[in-house]
Amino acid sequence: MKNIWIICRKELNSYFASPIAYLVITCFAVIWGYVFYMSTAEFVRYGFMAQMQGRNMPMNVNESVIRPLLQFAATVGLFLIPLITMRLFAEEKKTGTIELYMTSPVYDWEIILGKWVGALLLYVCVLVASGINIAILFGFGKPDWKPVLIGYLGLILQGGTLLAIGTFISSTTKNQIVAGGATFFVCLLLWLLSWTTYDPAWYWQALAYLSIVTHFEGFAKGVIDSKDVIFYLSFIFLGLFATSRFMESQRWRA
Amino acid sequence: MIKVQGLTKRYARTVAVDNISFEVEKGQIVGFLGPNGAGKTTTMRVLTCFLPPTAGTATVSGFDVLENPHEVKKRIGYLPETPPLYPEMEVSEYLTFVGRLKGISSADVGRRVGEVIERCAVGDVRSKLIGKLSKGYRQRVGLAQAIIHNPDVLVLDEPTSGLDPKQIIETRDLIRHLAGDHTIILSTHILSEVEHSCDRVVIINRGKLVATDSVANLTNRLRGAEAVALEVASANGPLDPATVQQRLEQVAGVSRVLPREAKDGRLVFEVESLQGQHIRAELARAVVHAGWNLNELRAVGLSLEEIFLQLTGGEKKDTATPKEG
Numbered sequence: 001m002k003n004i005w006i007i008c009r010k011e012l013n014s015y016f017a018s019p020i021a022y023l024v025i026t027c028f029a030v031i032w033g034y035v036f037y038m039s040t041a042e043f044v045r046y047g048f049m050a051q052m053q054g055r056n057m058p059m060n061v062n063e064s065v066i067r068p069l070l071q072f073a074a075t076v077g078l079f080l081i082p083l084i085t086m087r088l089f090a091e092e093k094k095t096g097t098i099e100l101y102m103t104s105p106v107y108d109w110e111i112i113l114g115k116w117v118g119a120l121l122l123y124v125c126v127l128v129a130s131g132i133n134i135a136i137l138f139g140f141g142k143p144d145w146k147p148v149l150i151g152y153l154g155l156i157l158q159g160g161t162l163l164a165i166g167t168f169i170s171s172t173t174k175n176q177i178v179a180g181g182a183t184f185f186v187c188l189l190l191w192l193l194s195w196t197t198y199d200p201a202w203y204w205q206a207l208a209y210l211s212i213v214t215h216f217e218g219f220a221k222g223v224i225d226s227k228d229v230i231f232y233l234s235f236i237f238l239g240l241f242a243t244s245r246f247m248e249s250q251r252w253r254a
Numbered sequence: 255m256i257k258v259q260g261l262t263k264r265y266a267r268t269v270a271v272d273n274i275s276f277e278v279e280k281g282q283i284v285g286f287l288g289p290n291g292a293g294k295t296t297t298m299r300v301l302t303c304f305l306p307p308t309a310g311t312a313t314v315s316g317f318d319v320l321e322n323p324h325e326v327k328k329r330i331g332y333l334p335e336t337p338p339l340y341p342e343m344e345v346s347e348y349l350t351f352v353g354r355l356k357g358i359s360s361a362d363v364g365r366r367v368g369e370v371i372e373r374c375a376v377g378d379v380r381s382k383l384i385g386k387l388s389k390g391y392r393q394r395v396g397l398a399q400a401i402i403h404n405p406d407v408l409v410l411d412e413p414t415s416g417l418d419p420k421q422i423i424e425t426r427d428l429i430r431h432l433a434g435d436h437t438i439i440l441s442t443h444i445l446s447e448v449e450h451s452c453d454r455v456v457i458i459n460r461g462k463l464v465a466t467d468s469v470a471n472l473t474n475r476l477r478g479a480e481a482v483a484l485e486v487a488s489a490n491g492p493l494d495p496a497t498v499q500q501r502l503e504q505v506a507g508v509s510r511v512l513p514r515e516a517k518d519g520r521l522v523f524e525v526e527s528l529q530g531q532h533i534r535a536e537l538a539r540a541v542v543h544a545g546w547n548l549n550e551l552r553a554v555g556l557s558l559e560e561i562f563l564q565l566t567g568g569e570k571k572d573t574a575t576p577k578e579g
Contacts, residue, residue, distance in 0.1 A: 003355070006351070006354045006355055007355070010351050013343070013347075014340065014342055014343075017342040017343070018342055095336070095338075096334060096336045096338055097338040097339070097340060098338075099304055099332070099334045099338050100338035100352065100355070100399070101355075102303070102304050103302040103303060103304050103327055103330070103332045104327060104352075104355045104356055105324050105325075105327040105328045105356065105357050106355060107324075251304075251305060251306060252306060253266070
């Protein structure tokens with residue numbers, strides 16, 4: 001446990017000592033800020049229209065602003081996560097610093113978990129940037145805070161899943177660009193799978209079930225479904241377990 | 255302290271280390287000598303639990319590298335050929351991180367970092383970014399990280415490669431100072447390195463153990479032979495290189511004659527003696543007797559290549575090709 005924290009803190013420091021953390025947070029903040037402005041302005045415009053027409057339209061900030069925004073954040077995450085994970089192992093394998101980890105009295109799973117948690121904390125920092133805008137909504141209206149929190153829990157779980165996949169891919173190569181590219185491809189593929197939900201055939205449904213995005217929809221609505229939580233947790237476990245297996249096999253082959 | 259028995263490491267297509275056995279006593283400095291690609295790094299990686307052996311066993315302080323890697327890792331400090339440094343970290347920050355990783359408690363780590371910083375003389379760069387350090391400082395920070403947890407055994411892979419002569423001397427002194435408390439294995443392809451720093455030497459070539467001996471014994475064995483560069487010119491008319499070579503080979507005590515250069519009627523040869531034979535006087539006499547001019551006659555040091563040839567029983571030239579690196 002102690003070793004995981006030591007490694008995690010080092011990873012987080014490395015992110016903030018390099019431009020990666022600032023790049024990821026800035027990219028996200030700019031895109032998110034733009035979309036946030038657009039959707040809030042749209043909501044306000046509808047509000048005015050409803051007033052002018054004298055109709056009492058039921059309007060809900062949670063449903064019309066926050067939910068689509070969180071869903072949008074989940075999609076942006078798909079694009080940012082390869083940037084976060086690509087260096088995790090690939091860089092250390094290239095520079096040889098992985099030898100330090102492998103010859104220190106720490107277990108493989110401690111290294112992997114430490115790195116993954118470090119990457120997850122950076123992702124949480126990114127989400128914190130989005131939380132600032134959401135906080136503004138609380139200043140001017142009365143959104144329900146529970147679905148917001150659940151939405152963020154979903155974002156963290158989905159991020160953790162993609163980060164675990166990225167961690168695995170990064171451990172398989174020395175080349176950061178290969179790691180980033182492959183992770184991006186997998187993220188994109190998992191996202192595209194959600195487009196098959198309309199087809200009732202079982203194989204399309206099965207594919208859609210595999211999609212990371214379909215499991216986020218519940219969270220965005222403010223519903224914690226244990227099925228979705230288990231899906232994410234088992235995917236995280238699978239990714240990290242595959243990483244440890246790969247490290248072990250590399251040791252024997254290399 | 256270290257016991258290696260029948261160690262073999264096979265990669266997909268090549269055998270990197272082939273059935274090596276040796277032992278290292280507590281407090282000794284052992285030099286691992288061999289050309290690049292001889293299997294030095296692989297052996298060290300097995301000892302540090304970075305790679306598992308294909309066959310055979312290796313134990314450090316009684317712990318097997320396969321069965322008890324965790325215990326071995328606690329007792330070993332390792333400086334790989336490229337020091338495992340993070341350029342974005344400051345020196346003291348890095349050493350603190352490594353110290354914690356090696357299992358030093360957070361209460362003690364500050365004191366230990368101060369000690370190794372002083373010991374490795376990196377105090378004046380302690381708050382500099384590692385990425386901005388010179389090669390010599392990086393190497394010393396690498397050494398500092400290897401000794402931070404005060405390990406029983408230190409494994410140093412080419413600790414002086416790429417350093418300038420002054421830094422080499424400093425690093426050697428540092429290693430010597432460390433010897434009292436630690437058992438040290440260091441690898442090198444420079445013979446003088448071993449002479450300066452080590453008590454014992456293990457020579458490997460192409461994955462096989464060639465010799466393991468004390469440094470004193472080994473140098474005696476090697477000192478016996480000498481190599482001489484010889485320049486001959488003709489007093490009258492052109493010289494036939496083959497004739498000269500043949501004549502030189504007939505001199506008593508000569509093991510072989512290598513033609514090196516031939517231009518403007520001058521011929522340069524390199525002549526090697528057999529063990530314990532002094533051939534310079536005989537060579538000079540032979541040249542003069544034949545009626546040629548002796549332009550130059552000087553002793554040249556035996557290169558690692560030749561030492562290997564001698565130790566491996568004068569195999570063909572391509573069996574040991576040392577590279578600079």
